[in-house]
Amino acid sequence: MEKEFDRSVSLTSSPSQSKENELLRISNLSIAYESKHANLLALDNIDLEIGQNRLIAVVGESGCGKSTLALSIIGLLAMPPAKIMNGKIEYKSINLTALKEKDRRKFRGTEIAMIFQEPLTSLNPVYKVGDQIAEAIAVREERKNDRSMDLESEVMQRTYKVNAPDMPSRLPRFKRGGLTKLLRDEVLQVLKQVRIADAEQVIDRYPFELSGGMRQRVMIAMALAQKPALLIADEPTTALDVTTQAQVLRLMKELIDEVNTSILLITHDLAVASQVADRVIVMYAGDIVEDSDVYDLFREPLHPYSKGLLSCIPVGSKDKAKLKPIPGSVPDLSKPFVGCKYASRCPFAMEICSKRSPRLVEARPNHRVACFLYSGESR
Numbered sequence: 001m002e003k004e005f006d007r008s009v010s011l012t013s014s015p016s017q018s019k020e021n022e023l024l025r026i027s028n029l030s031i032a033y034e035s036k037h038a039n040l041l042a043l044d045n046i047d048l049e050i051g052q053n054r055l056i057a058v059v060g061e062s063g064c065g066k067s068t069l070a071l072s073i074i075g076l077l078a079m080p081p082a083k084i085m086n087g088k089i090e091y092k093s094i095n096l097t098a099l100k101e102k103d104r105r106k107f108r109g110t111e112i113a114m115i116f117q118e119p120l121t122s123l124n125p126v127y128k129v130g131d132q133i134a135e136a137i138a139v140r141e142e143r144k145n146d147r148s149m150d151l152e153s154e155v156m157q158r159t160y161k162v163n164a165p166d167m168p169s170r171l172p173r174f175k176r177g178g179l180t181k182l183l184r185d186e187v188l189q190v191l192k193q194v195r196i197a198d199a200e201q202v203i204d205r206y207p208f209e210l211s212g213g214m215r216q217r218v219m220i221a222m223a224l225a226q227k228p229a230l231l232i233a234d235e236p237t238t239a240l241d242v243t244t245q246a247q248v249l250r251l252m253k254e255l256i257d258e259v260n261t262s263i264l265l266i267t268h269d270l271a272v273a274s275q276v277a278d279r280v281i282v283m284y285a286g287d288i289v290e291d292s293d294v295y296d297l298f299r300e301p302l303h304p305y306s307k308g309l310l311s312c313i314p315v316g317s318k319d320k321a322k323l324k325p326i327p328g329s330v331p332d333l334s335k336p337f338v339g340c341k342y343a344s345r346c347p348f349a350m351e352i353c354s355k356r357s358p359r360l361v362e363a364r365p366n367h368r369v370a371c372f373l374y375s376g377e378s379r
């Protein structure tokens with residue numbers, strides 16, 4: 001039976017974006033967590049492009065590397081035990097992996113922002129919601145000045161061999177509790193953008209005075225206040241009830257064009273991905289195993305792992321007893337591996353699968369898969 005999913009999603013996105021609307025390009029990225037005893041390979045030669053104004057979902061079982069991918073993009077993996085073994089992450093053609101932390105920081109929040117799973121751990125309990133959003137705005141303005149200062153300085157040094165003068169900060173340093181009219185208006189605007197109706201009241205409340213759904217909207221508001229071109233949301237709705245989850249997901253989808261951003265939505269829930277994403281990336285054990293337009297993936301998944309994931313989703317009246325969990329578990333990523341990492345769980349495994357690792361190839365237009373069933377290679 002064909003799976004039901006939201007057919008209102010855009011069908012125009014493509015896994016391989018054209019160069020001009022490309023926002024982020026990850027090439028050959030491997031990341032290991034190092035310890036005295038072993039190195040755990042959390043990302044294994046990942047290749048990925050993200051275009052502008054897209055909602056891309058990254059799905060896969062626990063431990064497959066979704067958060068590691070998110071943290072590497074936002075630049076929060078720059079210290080041990082995580083180590084970039086090889087590859088690069090380019091944002092608007094700037095190689096982020098080659099930057100020093102002080103330069104990398106300028107992209108965080110302002111260009112690439114992230115919202116985390118549990119808003120209470122990210123919101124400061126002792127400051128009012130409005131103050132926290134205002135601080136995000138103030139940080140954005142300071143970074144903007146900082147970066148233009150760097151660019152100006154670079155140009156002047158190159159052109160005139162002199163240093164640029166210090167530029168005055170446009171915003172006076174932000175003080176909590178005393179928002180200027182200008183700042184307060186912008187905070188209200190951002191709160192309204194995330195569909196908080198009583199923004200005038202919410203601005204003066206503390207996080208513990210809000211419901212879970214409202215806190216998650218405030219987190220999205222804080223991220224949006226920095227006007228990022230890419231918003232990474234790592235399991236943003238798992239702590240919410242089903243109705244609130246649907247509202248927050250719908251909101252994220254609407255914001256894509258409204259605020260001109262792309263969203264990388266990380267979820268272990270394929271049903272969530274089907275509701276909002278343009279494109280879905282399926283990860284397994286540190287690999288991208290399938291990368292496809294959402295419609296194609298749900299109509300006809302190619303990788304046996306994606307097929308397995310799909311048969312675990314309860315759809316419509318499907319009898320729960322008929323759901324088929326994938327037998328076995330993700331392999332130990334700290335051990336060296338030969339062959340396809342999914343082979344031991346795969347009902348279609350062939351001889352070649354235990355010998356060589358399949359490459360991600362375009363099996364259909366805009367549909368990449370890493371599996372020997374589609375690579376055209378024989379046993």
Ligand SMILES: Nc1ncnc2c1ncn2[C@@H]1O[C@H](COP(=O)(O)OP(=O)(O)OP(=O)(O)O)[C@@H](O)[C@H]1O
Pocket residue numbers: 033040042060061062063064065066067068069081268333
């Ligand atoms: N700080 C760390 N130190 C050592 N190993 C880590 C660390 N963070 C993650 N790992 C390991 O890296 C692998 C990938 O983890 P990651 O958190 O990226 O997975 P995930 O797909 O986000 O899982 P989940 O769905 O449970 O959040 C796992 O084997 C995990 O145990």
Ligand SMILES: [Mg+2]
Pocket residue numbers: 066067068234
């Ligand atoms: Mg995670």
